[in-house]
Structure formats: structure tokens, C-alpha cells
Amino acid sequence: MGSLSRISVALLVATIISCTGAAGALSVALHPTEVGPGEKIFVEITDLPDGSDFTLLTEGISPADPGGNLTFQLTEFEIPFSLVNGEILVNVANSRHAAFKVKKGDTIATVEAYPPDGIFSRKEVRNISSGTYAYIRLEATPLSPDQPVSSVIQLKGIKQGPRDATLSFSIDGIRSGQVRIITLIDGTEYLNELITIGGGASSVVRGTVSPDGIAWLTGTSDSYTRLLVLKPVGVPDGWEAVTRSYQVVSSGTDLGSDAMLTITIPGTIAADLDRHTLFIAHAKDGSWEMLPSRILVRDGVAVITAPVREPGEYCLMTLEIPETPVPATRTPFPAPLFLAFVLTAFAVIAMRQK
Numbered sequence: 519m520g521s522l523s524r525i526s527v528a529l530l531v532a533t534i535i536s537c538t539g540a541a542g543a544l545s546v547a548l549h550p551t552e553v554g555p556g557e558k559i560f561v562e563i564t565d566l567p568d569g570s571d572f573t574l575l576t577e578g579i580s581p582a583d584p585g586g587n588l589t590f591q592l593t594e595f596e597i598p599f600s601l602v603n604g605e606i607l608v609n610v611a612n613s614r615h616a617a618f619k620v621k622k623g624d625t626i627a628t629v630e631a632y633p634p635d636g637i638f639s640r641k642e643v644r645n646i647s648s649g650t651y652a653y654i655r656l657e658a659t660p661l662s663p664d665q666p667v668s669s670v671i672q673l674k675g676i677k678q679g680p681r682d683a684t685l686s687f688s689i690d691g692i693r694s695g696q697v698r699i700i701t702l703i704d705g706t707e708y709l710n711e712l713i714t715i716g717g718g719a720s721s722v723v724r725g726t727v728s729p730d731g732i733a734w735l736t737g738t739s740d741s742y743t744r745l746l747v748l749k750p751v752g753v754p755d756g757w758e759a760v761t762r763s764y765q766v767v768s769s770g771t772d773l774g775s776d777a778m779l780t781i782t783i784p785g786t787i788a789a790d791l792d793r794h795t796l797f798i799a800h801a802k803d804g805s806w807e808m809l810p811s812r813i814l815v816r817d818g819v820a821v822i823t824a825p826v827r828e829p830g831e832y833c834l835m836t837l838e839i840p841e842t843p844v845p846a847t848r849t850p851f852p853a854p855l856f857l858a859f860v861l862t863a864f865a866v867i868a869m870r871q872k
Contacts, residue, residue, distance in 0.1 A: 546701050546708040555693050555716050556593070561685040561701065561709070568678050572601060573702040574685070575672040575767075577744070578692055589691030590669035591655040598683035601646035601675025606654075609746050610638040611668040611731075613658035621652040636661040637762060639747045646675055653690075670746060689715060707769035733764045735826070737776035743768045750833045754806055760787060760796065763833035771828060779826045781834045783813070788820035794836045798824035801831040 543565040553559060566572070580588050590610075610616045616638030617630035631638055638658070656669045689697055694716035701709035726735045728745040735745060743766065750763040761781060766773070779798060787794055797811045809824040809832075822834060 544703065544708070546703070548699055548709055548711045548713075551711055552714045552717075553688075556688050556690060558594075558686055558688050559699070559713060561699070563683050563685070565681050566599075566677060566683065566703065567681065570677045571674075571702075571704050572677045573672065573674045573700075575670065575700040575702075575744070576689070576697060577668075577670045577700075578689070578695065578697040580667045580669065580692055580695065586660075588658050588660065588667050588669075589655060590658075590671070591653050591690040592651075592671060592687045593653050593690045595651040595654055595685075595687040596649070597646070597651075597673075597685050598648055599677050599679025600648045601673060602678050604644060604646040604673065604675025606642045606644065606646070607670070607672040607674070607746065607748075608638075608640050608656055609668075609670040609748075610656055610658045611747070612636050612661050613638050613667060614661045615659040617655075617657040619653065619655045619657070621655075622647075622649065623652075635762075637747050639749055639762065641748065646673060648679055670744075672746075689713075692716075702769060705769065705771060728764050732761060733779065733781045733832075735766060735773075735777060735779055737778050738768070738773045743773070748831060750801075750831075752801070752804070752806065753835070756838050757799070757806070757835050758838050759833050759835050760784060761834045763801070763831050765831050766826065766829045768829040773827055773829065775827075777826050778823055779832055780821050780823045781832075783820040783822055783834070787836070791820065793839060796822055796834065796836050798822060799833050799835045800826070801833075806833075806835075 544567075545564045547562045549560055549562075550557075561574070576592065578590050580590065606620070608618050613633060613636055615630070615632050617628060618638075618640055619629075620627045629640055629642075654671060656671065658667050658669070660667055692715050695714075697713045697715060699709065699711050699713060700707065726738070726743055726745065728734065728747055733745055735743060746765040746767060748763045748765050750759040753759050761784065764779070764781070766779070781798060783791075783796065787796070791813065796813060798809045799806045800809055809826070811822050811824040813820060813822050815821075824832075826832065
């Protein structure tokens, strides 16, 4: 019995070790990290279980070309699994005109806009089916030729399909430069690689500054953290959004005790701060909540700051200003004065007739 017990214990330990190894086998690898224009990039994923929350983010910076259009495109994008309850989030900064296009088979979906503030942001909620997409494309006409154009394409959803898979695509539109590829699984960063295209060395801007340069995040040590620009929705009655909203994307659920979000106050409001009740709000569980906020002046520019502790959507808002009734420009003429005026007028007329 003693020998049998020892054998049973050994088998049990071996089984536990085997199961632990299998559970920890999830991995994501990218190759190559240096490509020529149009060359394939591969993202190999091993042992990814169904039900995982999967995110793939690509971020590129292109120098503006005065008078010309810029393109940031994932070409022949092949994804072997589906992303259920998914979303495609795109963002372009410094654009006079922007268009987002997706082609799969004979179907082409297009969304375009002329953003007045130069920021095009779109979030499409949809199931992302497996297969090959001819392209996922962002097009932009630069707003300011002296500023680069920042482009972000993010795919997200609940994975359904084979445990082992290889995503493949090429990047078109950037002849020489760099593109960052990031993969999150259940909120954990498994990949964060910088790909060099055509031997270029143009750097990707720091993710802690929003693409429009209005908001920035400090005090977090997470190298992944990004700020994306969105359009705020579901603003409560009596509140008014002053800026776009800013999505803080991070690999973890805690930004740390020192994380601080700063948003520049628009000049028209900064010139009349006494009339506004400004605060930074956080979207959580389908509703917005006020954060303790502080207004400061830095280098002659009014900004507002608030501590942030978790990833999510944030926005600079104000309480709506009640409309003040406009006083009447004419007041009724008092009756006694009016009667005296009439009698005096008749008297003057009578004297002139004599």
C-alpha cells in the first residue's frame, strides 16, 4: 500500500504540473519586426481559450504631405477566429477630411467626415467574423502640414475559434516609419512591439498624450497606457461636454495612486471661468460621475486636473448655465403721463390754429 500511495502521489503531482503548464502556455509572438512596404507581418497566438477578451491595437504616425491624402491600412488582414460582441475603434488626428473603410469579400463599409476640430473618432460595435479582410483602411487629408497625422485602428471582442492561430497582414500607407502593435488578452498585455517599415526611424508619439494634444496622463508607470479620443455619449441632463472624451487604455486595472489626468480648457471658456462649473467626469457602469477636479494655470494656459485610478472614459464637462430672461427693451408708458402728453399736444395745436 505504501508503494501504491507513493505512485498515486507521484501521478497526482505530475498531473498538476502538466495542467499548470498547459494553463500557462498562452503566448503571443510577432515577426518580423523589420519589414519593407507591403511585406507580411505575423502574430502567432498559442493556446488562446474561447471566451477570452482579445484586443489588437495598431498605431502609426505619418508626416503630413501638403495637398495629398494619407493612408494607414491593414491589407489582407487574416484573422482565423471571430470576435463576438466586438468593436472596431479608429482615430485620426490632424485631419481635414477622414474616411474609414473596411472590405471583406464583395462588401465595403465606409464612414467619412469633415471633423471641425481635426479629430476623427469612430467606434463601430459589431461582431468581427473570422476570415480575410481585403483591407481595413483609414484615409486622411492633413489639416496642418507642419504636424504629423496620428492613426489608430483597434479591434476588440470575445474570441471564438481555434486555440492556436496566426493573424497576418501587411501595412500600407507608411513607406518609411514605425508602427506599434499591441495585444491584450483579458486586460493583460501579451505583446507590445515596434515595427520598423522601410528602414525608417520616425518615432511613434507617447501614448500618454492624446492625439489632439488636449489631454495628457502623468504618474503612471505602465508603458502601454494610451489616450484615445472619442465622442462623449449619454451626458446627463444638466451637464454639458466641453471637450471630446478621452479613453484611457491600459494593460492593467489600476493606474496607480499617482496617476493624474490633465485637460486643457478651451480658450472661450477659460476667458470666463466664473460663469462655468467645470469638472472632469468618468463614465462608469453606464453613467457619468464627477471627479474632484482642480483648475490651474500653466504657462499662461488654463487646465483642469483630476486623479484617475482606473482605465476608462473621461471628459471635461460643465453644469449647464441657466438662461437669464432678457428684460424688455420698452416699458409701458404710465397712464397719467400719457394723458398729460395728449392734452398738452392738443393745447399746442389749438394755439397754433388761432
